[in-house]
Amino acid sequence: MDQAKTAEQLRLCAACPKMCRHMCPTFLAWRSDSPTPHSRSLLVYQEMNGTRNLDERAIEVLYQCLECSQCLVWCLPQVDVAAIVEDTRTRLVEQQRYPQGLDKISSMIATNHNPFGELHSKRSKWFTPAKNVGKKIVYFSGCTAAYRENGIAQSTASLLTKLGYGVSIMNDEWCCGSPLFRTGFRNQGLEEARHNADVLNKQDAQEIVVTCPGCYRALSRDYPENGVQLARPVIHISQLLERHLDELKTADFGGLVTFHDPCHLGRHCGIYDPPRRVLNKISGGKVVEMQRNRENAMCCGNGAGMRMLFEEQARVIGKARVQQARNVGAAYLVTSCPFCKNMLASQDAEGLTVLDLPEIVMASYHLHPKVKM
Template identity: 40%
Template sequence: MATEKYADEIRFCASCAKMCRHVCTSGTITKSESATPYGRCLLAYYIENGVLEPSEEILDIMYQCSTCGLCQANCLLDYDIPKVVETLRANLVEKGLVNEDAARLAENAEKEHNPYGEPHSERFSKLKAAKETNPEVIYFVGCTSAYRNPEIAEAVLNILDRANINYTILDDEWCCGSPILRTGYRKQARELMKHNQEMINGMNAKIVVTPCAGCYKTLKQDYPEQGFPLKAEVLHASEFIQRLIDKKKIKLDKKIKKIVTYHDPCHLGRHSEIYDAPRKLLEQIPGVELVEMEFNRENAHCCGSGGGMEATYPEIAEQAGRRRVEEAKETGAKIIVTCCPFCKKQLLKVSDNEIEVYDIAELLSQGLE
């Protein structure tokens, strides 16, 4: 089985003191021992050693996970349990055990090149973006910014235009593959990756910029791991915008007198260790007061929408999102700022209009005179 490479992790996790149980996004909501990192790893151990056969019940447990990585942040041995979960999901898919909601994401991506199943021809129909033939920068928009949160895409475009950046968007951008890969559909994810790699490398651009934490992690880490390395440097929009400020290409002059708190996206924070860049940007906006939630940086709670859980178990995802909104409100902040369209979409959905939710690109775009 493909999980053999994680045999040590599985064995030690099964006999550990299991402090991860107390922080698990889904485990603390469902109150199910099976839905904790320890429970999932124990099931993987039993399957690996022939004690259990894969089943529909095990399938359900494996998809009750946002792969947020909070378990790994609280693991004394720093084991990559999210990777174990992703691998076991892929094994289950290969055996024909299918979560219908996860399968639908893969089917949509095959047909329309996005997990939402929206027409590919309309991906950028509302965006007025540059399409240079020899760009220095490729702006990788991502599916959620394109189809669900176009205000984020427009904010990034405004910043790029104001800085006079020689950039382009891809005429035929496909899903980066993140939600498809996380849910176990590796073959389909690799097809998406191969297409995007050929498009990006064919342009010889120096930098790929994306506002999506999931796209960032996938382009930067998963593409080379899966055999599709990119020639260009991959930067999250927060990193790239800070470079523009440092080079004095843009200036945050407009005062925004607001108390804000920052939500660390799992893919940008724990998975990519980018914590300071977004906070530094917020602190440079005149008038903005940044206050931290109790659980922040590597200990930040997940919004619930990652790892396909928003599609497979939306009720668990929503409870996770509501918990995060309550933590934000406790700070006295009027705005939650995040660096991921997926996080914004989820937090906005459960906020009940009691607190505003912005992507950092939106706030920075507003801060430009």
């Protein structure tokens, strides 16, 4: 965003009587006027016009943001607070003025190429190559599926094989860079990006498929916006499965299914229908919408560094989202994001089965033993 446009957006947001605040997940978590879109803009506005510099608390407030872009949906003048926050974070990182809690994630990615501090050599342990001669596709698993949500990675590989693809994974996959881009470590994120692009561009595959919307946004948006080009199209698993609707099985899951839209997939990349079509097919139409869905879907609380820096409040948001699924009588809360799944499943989800899209699709075939039904 150019400086004049940013200045105008900040002025408008700083003058607004908080028309989006009621939808902001961090307002829900803190119930204070500080961690809200209006306040974030006001702080940056005051810094920009020389009224007041960002102090330690102001910086903290700017990191009390999920960058979920829910506020943008409710903003008539279309002030992109998430973009403003991310640009400001990038500047703060350049100035070494970010919350020190982020050093951990930054250093772990630098050392191990994942934000969990797991050994890089174990990244592909979940993968068992299958012999298949179909269309060659490379699966970029992302860190969460590789280290924390193996069920998603394994379901995805099995599913792709079942659908006739010749599945490979990257020879040396690094973090997609999303956690770094979102928290202001743009340059470090681009180092990861360049490596991934180099390897992917040499890989023998026609398409790159991802299950993590954070990876999807990074590979399909952040990389090209920052001059990192991928030679093959990037596709989200929900889009790929939509192509194969006729081949998917319909199963009786014994209860209603609801879909949680991940912010990066929905609001940031505009993908709302494919996962719904898939769920509708495999459940035989037993899909129910939460009150907040599609562009108004509430963030799970696990974005843009929130869970790392403010875990208690992130969990308040995740718990509220789980309750929203309960409110509509769902037996299955399905998302299409390992990060969201991890957060939602770790809340008090008793009586509600939380699954990722490839997991529930595999469950419909009753093939994958790791899916707990």
